[in-house]
Amino acid sequence: MAKKKTIRTIPQARTPMPEQAPRARARNFGEVACGYTLENALVEAERCLQCPDQPCVRGCPVGIDIPSFIAKIAERNHRGAYDVITDTNLLPAVCGRVCPQESQCEGVCTVGDTLEPVAIGRLERFVGDMAIREGWINLPYVEPTGFRVGIVGSGPAGMACAADMAKAGCEVVVYEALHEPGGVLKYGIPDFRLPNEVIDVEIDKLRRLGVRFECNTLVGRLFTIEQMIAEMGFDAVFIGTGAGYPSFMGIPGESLNGVLSANELLTRCNLMRARDFPSFDTPLMPGRRVVVIGAGNTAMDALRVSLRLGAEQAICVYRRSRAEAPARAEEIHHAGEEGVAFRWLTSPVEVLGDAQKRVRGLRCQAMELGEPDASGRRRPVPVPGSEFEIECDSVVYAIGTNANPIVGQTSKLRLDRRGYIETDDDLATSILGVYAGGDIVTGAATVIEAMGAGRRAARSMKAYLGLRDSDVVFAESAPYEARRFGFPPGERGHARLRLA
Amino acid sequence: MSPDSGESFEIVAREDYSDVTFMLDIRHPAMARAAKAGQFVIVMEHAQGERIPLTLADFDPARGTITLVIQAVGKTTREMQRNCLAGTTLHAVVGPMGIPSHVGSAGKVLCVGGGLGVAPVFPQARAHARNGATVIGVLGFRNRDAMFWEDRFRGVCDELIVCTDDGSAGLKGLVTRGMEQALAAHPDIDECIAIGPPVMMKACAEVTRPRRIRTVVSLNPVMVDGTGMCGGCRVKIGEGVKFACVDGPDFDAHEVDFDDLMARLARFRPAEGEALRKWEESCRLGAAQPASGERY
Ligand SMILES: Cc1cc2nc3c(=O)[nH]c(=O)nc-3n(C[C@H](O)[C@H](O)[C@H](O)COP(=O)(O)OP(=O)(O)OC[C@H]3O[C@@H](n4cnc5c(N)ncnc54)[C@H](O)[C@@H]3O)c2cc1C
Ligand SMILES: Cc1cc2nc3c(=O)[nH]c(=O)nc-3n(C[C@H](O)[C@H](O)[C@H](O)COP(=O)(O)OP(=O)(O)OC[C@H]3O[C@@H](n4cnc5c(N)ncnc54)[C@H](O)[C@@H]3O)c2cc1C
Ligand code: SF4
Ligand code: SF4
Ligand code: FES
Numbered sequence: 001m002a003k004k005k006t007i008r009t010i011p012q013a014r015t016p017m018p019e020q021a022p023r024a025r026a027r028n029f030g031e032v033a034c035g036y037t038l039e040n041a042l043v044e045a046e047r048c049l050q051c052p053d054q055p056c057v058r059g060c061p062v063g064i065d066i067p068s069f070i071a072k073i074a075e076r077n078h079r080g081a082y083d084v085i086t087d088t089n090l091l092p093a094v095c096g097r098v099c100p101q102e103s104q105c106e107g108v109c110t111v112g113d114t115l116e117p118v119a120i121g122r123l124e125r126f127v128g129d130m131a132i133r134e135g136w137i138n139l140p141y142v143e144p145t146g147f148r149v150g151i152v153g154s155g156p157a158g159m160a161c162a163a164d165m166a167k168a169g170c171e172v173v174v175y176e177a178l179h180e181p182g183g184v185l186k187y188g189i190p191d192f193r194l195p196n197e198v199i200d201v202e203i204d205k206l207r208r209l210g211v212r213f214e215c216n217t218l219v220g221r222l223f224t225i226e227q228m229i230a231e232m233g234f235d236a237v238f239i240g241t242g243a244g245y246p247s248f249m250g251i252p253g254e255s256l257n258g259v260l261s262a263n264e265l266l267t268r269c270n271l272m273r274a275r276d277f278p279s280f281d282t283p284l285m286p287g288r289r290v291v292v293i294g295a296g297n298t299a300m301d302a303l304r305v306s307l308r309l310g311a312e313q314a315i316c317v318y319r320r321s322r323a324e325a326p327a328r329a330e331e332i333h334h335a336g337e338e339g340v341a342f343r344w345l346t347s348p349v350e351v352l353g354d355a356q357k358r359v360r361g362l363r364c365q366a367m368e369l370g371e372p373d374a375s376g377r378r379r380p381v382p383v384p385g386s387e388f389e390i391e392c393d394s395v396v397y398a399i400g401t402n403a404n405p406i407v408g409q410t411s412k413l414r415l416d417r418r419g420y421i422e423t424d425d426d427l428a429t430s431i432l433g434v435y436a437g438g439d440i441v442t443g444a445a446t447v448i449e450a451m452g453a454g455r456r457a458a459r460s461m462k463a464y465l466g467l468r469d470s471d472v473v474f475a476e477s478a479p480y481e482a483r484r485f486g487f488p489p490g491e492r493g494h495a496r497l498r499l500a
Numbered sequence: 501m502s503p504d505s506g507e508s509f510e511i512v513a514r515e516d517y518s519d520v521t522f523m524l525d526i527r528h529p530a531m532a533r534a535a536k537a538g539q540f541v542i543v544m545e546h547a548q549g550e551r552i553p554l555t556l557a558d559f560d561p562a563r564g565t566i567t568l569v570i571q572a573v574g575k576t577t578r579e580m581q582r583n584c585l586a587g588t589t590l591h592a593v594v595g596p597m598g599i600p601s602h603v604g605s606a607g608k609v610l611c612v613g614g615g616l617g618v619a620p621v622f623p624q625a626r627a628h629a630r631n632g633a634t635v636i637g638v639l640g641f642r643n644r645d646a647m648f649w650e651d652r653f654r655g656v657c658d659e660l661i662v663c664t665d666d667g668s669a670g671l672k673g674l675v676t677r678g679m680e681q682a683l684a685a686h687p688d689i690d691e692c693i694a695i696g697p698p699v700m701m702k703a704c705a706e707v708t709r710p711r712r713i714r715t716v717v718s719l720n721p722v723m724v725d726g727t728g729m730c731g732g733c734r735v736k737i738g739e740g741v742k743f744a745c746v747d748g749p750d751f752d753a754h755e756v757d758f759d760d761l762m763a764r765l766a767r768f769r770p771a772e773g774e775a776l777r778k779w780e781e782s783c784r785l786g787a788a789q790p791a792s793g794e795r796y
Contacts (some may be wrong), residue, residue, distance in 0.1 A: 177594060177725070177726075177727045178594075178725060178727070179544060179551075179591070179592040179594070187725075187729075215592070216592050216593060216594040217594070218594055218595065218596075218597060218726075218727065221534065221539070221595065221596050221597060221598075222530055222531060222534050222595070222596065223530065223534060244727070244728060244729035245728045245729065245731075245743070245746075246729070246730070246731040248731070248734075248741065250741075254741070255734070255736060255741075255760050255763075255764060257763065257764060257766065257767045260731070260732065261730060261731040261732075263729055263730050263731065264724060264730035264731055264732045267724055267725060267729070267730050268724060268730075272550070272551070272724065273548070277771065277775070278771075278774060278775045278778050278779075279548065280548045280549075281548060281549050281550035281575060281576055281775060282550045282551070282724075283550075283768040283771030283772060283775065284771070285767065285768060285770070285771060357763040397731075404727065404728055404729070405728055405746050406727060406728065406746060409599070409746070
């Protein structure tokens with residue numbers, strides 16, 4: 001091995017991400033961040049110190065072996081890097097793009113104490129994209145166990161659970177209400193941040209693992225969770241239906257035409273391709289001056305989509321300050337570069353309409369930060385007499401979502417006070433054999449957390465079905481080949497890995 | 501159902517009731533078994549199509565089919581009128597959606613259907629009849645030529661009043677006239693169900709409000725997903741806001757803000773007009789688009 005690296009010997013500056021120029025990209029749906037080149041990746045990989053205590057691994061919700069995969073990149077063993085990542089993470093090309101790295105892996109990177117942290121997410125995406133380009137896939141040889149597993153919802157939670165159960169030899173069927181699989185990754189997050197092709201490739205990999213996707217299937221109404229167990233022959237069921245139900249504020253004027261949820265805007269634009277209207281039939285009436293309420297990822301997506309649909313102005317209204325904004329730092333930065341205007345410490349009080357019941361403005365009031373609240377963030381309080389109007393013709397709500405109600409309405413599952421599914425630590429619900437995870441359990445969170453939950457539930461389901469679990473069975477010292485799939489090659493009765 | 505199961509949504513029968521109204525029977529055995537009165541489906545004719553909600557007008561578990569009755573009013577429904585022939589397939593059909601209608605212990609029920617609401621009210625009339633209620637039907641059509649399903653309703657109603665705008669069949673006038681007549685003859689009606697265009701449902705609510713008769717309407721706001729995810733279908737009910745696709749589509753007529761519903765239905769009118777114009781133009785030019793399924 002080469003001489004031990006120190007903070008002084010590594011490349012000091014974080015390798016910048018090649019990006020489309022702000023002016024050009026604000027008018028197209030092409031991807032904003034173009035991805036590292038081979039050279040970029042090699043330089044950035046050199047910045048990792050290979051810390052023995054690996055703080056970054058603990059910062060990743062699924063515990064990717066980050067130093068190992070970065071070391072493989074530095075050795076130009078990209079396939080090896082891919083193998084390390086997919087050991088724990090099903091969707092590197094997705095997570096590398098959308099994880100809030102600054103509060104996860106990169107937030108605790110040792111290099112970050114002195115310099116900018118290693119760009120773990122960008123390196124992960126580099127590997128994920130290369131895998132897509134090269135068509136890499138780690139298809140294990142799976143011995144069927146005869147168990148049947150039903151998955152409700154095809155978002156990241158459902159996908160992760162499906163993959164693990166399929167690898168364990170179960171017959172897996174994923175039911176999705178919409179006409180295409182992918183959940184928020186498909187209908188919510190826009191193409192300029194996460195191209196739909198990336199998701200389609202990943203879904204296709206699941207299909208090759210033997211997972212069957214049944215779209216256009218509204219579970220709860222076409223059949224219930226109870227029927228899946230009692231009548232349809234499923235030995236275990238996982239529910240990952242997400243927290244799609246959008247909130248409004250209840251201020252006057254919310255039913256005016258021109259007021260809509262970010263979910264509606266994004267679904268029409270991304271899933272239904274209204275941006276190509278009238279070649280695609282779904283209409284969307286984009287505003288010319290659009291105000292988006294909220295400052296999370298959803299809000300940034302709505303603002304940036306509005307610009308790309310031709311809005312002259314896109315204004316973000318948020319009642320706290322920039323420091324409290326929940327969006328990924330990169331998204332706020334990109335939105336600003338593209339011309340989004342921010343009105344921090346501003347809270348709407350009324351949507352104003354004209355005689356045709358169309359939006360003509362938003363009345364707001366200024367806020368100031370008071371004492372910290374339960375979440376530790378300083379609570380915004382209204383400044384008396386500070387009301388003012390913002391002229392606009394569209395108001396988009398991106399202030400959060402609630403539990404999707406359908407499964408709750410139609411089953412005896414125990415829900416919590418707010419309508420989310422109640423589970424124990426193993427993600428088991430109140431019905432035997434039924435597990436749940438992702439946004440429908442935690443409330444709106446992140447892609448990688450949803451995937452982590454899907455995998456955790458899969459672990460519990462395997463235990464419930466009497467299948468041994470890879471992570472438990474395998475000692476750290478196991479040969480890498482075997483660890484990847486989970487069971488020692490000699491062990492009987494379990495699925496085994498054969499390199500594809 | 502599709503894509504992986506390889507199943508598609510086949511149209512097994514079609515019948516035309518007038519120049520704008522047609523019926524499709526679609527094979528979907530699981531839905532035919534699960535469907536209940538008052539529920540709806542969302543249909544996509546082809547991969548580039550819009551998702552449009554349509555009420556389940558009937559469902560037959562024995563044959564494994566569901567029935568939709570569609571009025572051609574805009575681009576999507578007119579394109580379906582042209583392309584959806586028996587033997588063709590639809591890109592997507594999902595349902596049954598919405599909370600099934602409450603079929604309670606009412607002894608005497610008035611079922612009112614106008615225009616595109618005639619078919620959707622049928623399963624409710626039948627459910628009440630099967631429940632032992634006396635069912636009085638009031639159906640409204642533009643004229644004699646637009647009439648359909650009179651026979652089906654005769655089969656489940658104890659009494660049927662047909663109204664036409666021009667008097668070419670039955671009573672001359674709107675369904676509210678038929679309702680007045682029914683209410684005069686049956687002061688003991690416990691419940692009224694009214695389905696049709698919002699203006700009609702609003703008028704029906706005003707007929708029953710002074711008489712304090714519980715009245716249920718099925719609302720039809722613009723929808724996208726039908727799963728509670730977009731909030732586009734929100735309606736004002738009393739002081740609150742509900743999502744019609746998951747909290748409805750049935751609501752207490754006396755609580756519904758119909759003016760709000762009507763204003764919100766106009767949301768996409770300019771775009772709808774543009775789509776229809778472009779489509780008609782392409783039809784005129786003979787550049788007819790291929791039927792469903794062939795686009796991709
Ligand atoms: C616009 C937007 C941007 C975001 N950006 C980021 C980001 O940059 N980074 C990040 O980490 N996170 C982001 N998130 C959050 C992240 O996408 C979610 O936390 C994650 O997708 C949750 O995954 P899930 O599998 O629990 O649910 P979802 O992805 O919501 O999937 C649930 C699926 O279940 C289906 N379903 C629901 N009910 C039924 C039913 N009854 N029967 C059948 N199917 C059903 C739904 O149609 C849906 O496809 C964003 C979210 C949004 C909305
Ligand atoms: C729960 C529900 C049940 C329905 N059941 C039926 C049914 O059984 N038979 C039937 O013919 N129609 C039904 N509709 C209405 C049907 O969905 C619309 O006619 C259809 O979406 C119009 O699409 P289009 O592209 O042809 O017309 P567009 O060009 O989209 O619109 C033409 C006209 O129809 C109105 N419209 C548009 N979208 C909707 C909508 N989602 N709901 C109501 N009106 C709309 C517009 O205001 C416009 O005036 C139902 C709607 C809902 C919400
Ligand atoms: S999955 Fe997310 S948190 Fe984990 S290493 Fe990758 S980018 Fe970081
Ligand atoms: S903390 Fe940073 S420098 Fe240390 S191993 Fe992880 S990525 Fe490399
Ligand atoms: S149609 Fe989207 S929430 Fe009802």
